[in-house]
Amino acid sequence: MAEILNGIFTAYSQYSGSGVIMIIFFVGLVYIAVSEKNTGTRTILVDVSALLLLGIFLPPIYYIYTKFINSETYWQLFWMLPIGIGLGYVASMLIREHTVTGVTLVLVVLFFGGEFISTSIEDDDLTNLSNVYRMPTEVVEVVDRLHDISDEKVVHAAFTEEFLPYVRQYDADIVMPYGYSVVDSDRPAEFYLLMSSEVVDFAKLEQKCIHTGTEYLVLPSDRKPKRPFGHYAFRRVAEVSGYSVYQYAPTDGKVAGASREGN
């Protein structure tokens, strides 16, 4: 039970931030409950909000939601509360009835209780953009270059971590031996670990390319190979946006993609 209550209050604190807006919302509900004459409006704004809030804080609801729907998004249930609409309604009433007080109050509440939606996000996953696709530019340039280099419609390529979420959002014709899910995996693929290494072991990568049918590797240009580059069955075919594109080009008859059908 303690765990459930903890989960509910965590969701509440995630949603409410500093809690100022929620306090103002509750005050607004009391104002509507006292001053609103229309039963329908009072019901939807006050009674339903109160019951929804009660429901969200009920342990059985939390249990059902987290057990059967999702354990990480319980805070979304607070979207059911008409917080913005309730505040907007109270503010409209105040402004129309007491213009100066109302406007002052609204501005104070909005500017001190709120924050610009774009500045509230502190997530490294949100990337800067400068193209129509709203993608990291290097992803667009590298993928376009891969298609220029390759004769095939479907290109089998492996990338470093920063590319993984975006490549297939941009182009579904790029097939990768491992995807974005590997990043949070407890047992990440060895191919991914080899690609993430600061010193690149092309000998082991060759084996992975043969096994997975990968023809191209995209690595940061500043990565150093474990042995001088001439020893490997790879050739550097392009330099794009600080990344080197290597093609697996064996001379001894081994073919990338020999086991592709098996994948």
Add this chain to the structure above:
Amino acid sequence: MTLSPETIVNLVIWLVIFPAVSGIVPSELIKKRDKSLAEIYLCGLFLMFAVFEVCAVPCILLHKSLVFLTVTVMMVMTVFCIASVIVITYAFAARTINVYFRLSSFVDFKAADAAIWLVFGVVFALQLFLSLFAARSYADDAAWIADAVAASSGGEMYVVYPFTGMPGGHLLRDIVSPYPMFVAMLSNVSGLHVLIIAHTVMPVFLGIVSCLMYKEIAIRLFEGNLRKIPVFMMIMSMINLLGGYSEYTREVFQGIFAESSEGVTAGIFTLYAFLLLCTISQCCSAGNEDTVPESLNGLGAMLFILNTAAALIGTGTVFMMLFMEIVLIVLMAVRNKRPIMVLKWFFSAIPGVACIMFYLT
């Protein structure tokens, strides 16, 4: 990537004309007179979502292509549009246009109102601009956008693992909520890349749709007191801009992640559920039942459509819709001593319950 006239025409057909025309049929169930264009449009939009859901799930299970699904949805929407033309022809034969449509919004329009509408327009434009400015690729979109891109370019739906592109099936829970295929369909019919639809078209489109909903909500809350509506709209736009008191708020998802399924839930589904429930609440209020033009049975039918449409987005959305609905319906049934309301609501809830059952399997 250029924006051709054909692209614009196709987007207008799918995002404006289909909803606006087909919405006449479900709106006729709700009320016969005093309809606003926004009400009709919103009915049609959610009807289109519901139609897509009903067509998409069997198409995916039967391994049909995205083109087949698009043609199927287009045919069904065309049938609804034809039915709407027939309905409106009969309606006009019986009533005049100013009775059928609510066109009284601009009567008694004063300079002060115009100034407030102007301020609202500026703040709303800023809201849309910020939404577009903030729109970007998000790592958590890796799966659903990759699914949409794969379907849009390859034609087949849910046949490859989205993160890698290797052949692989999907869980039934993904198939039951095929919102990515809706975005893929818009991409195919417009010729724009899925990312452009997701990060440029959808934020603007959903921002405008949410604005229509706020206006309809205001009309109901203020009981047609038109002078309070622009003030409310202006404040709502400001709240939508300054609603980032945490990164989990409805306003943040509506503004920043508008194109994602969470953004669609936050931006339009919770608002439309509130709008319908607000209408039901006004209908059931003491003394109102004989004066409001809405029919409770028609609103129940619209809840059915809403719950079907919610299944397109995800089970979390369905859960929220059902939760909001049951709270109000039980409250109204107890207050008005009409338990039949709860029984009727069970029929409206069937699509949502079915979606959750599929999800659990």
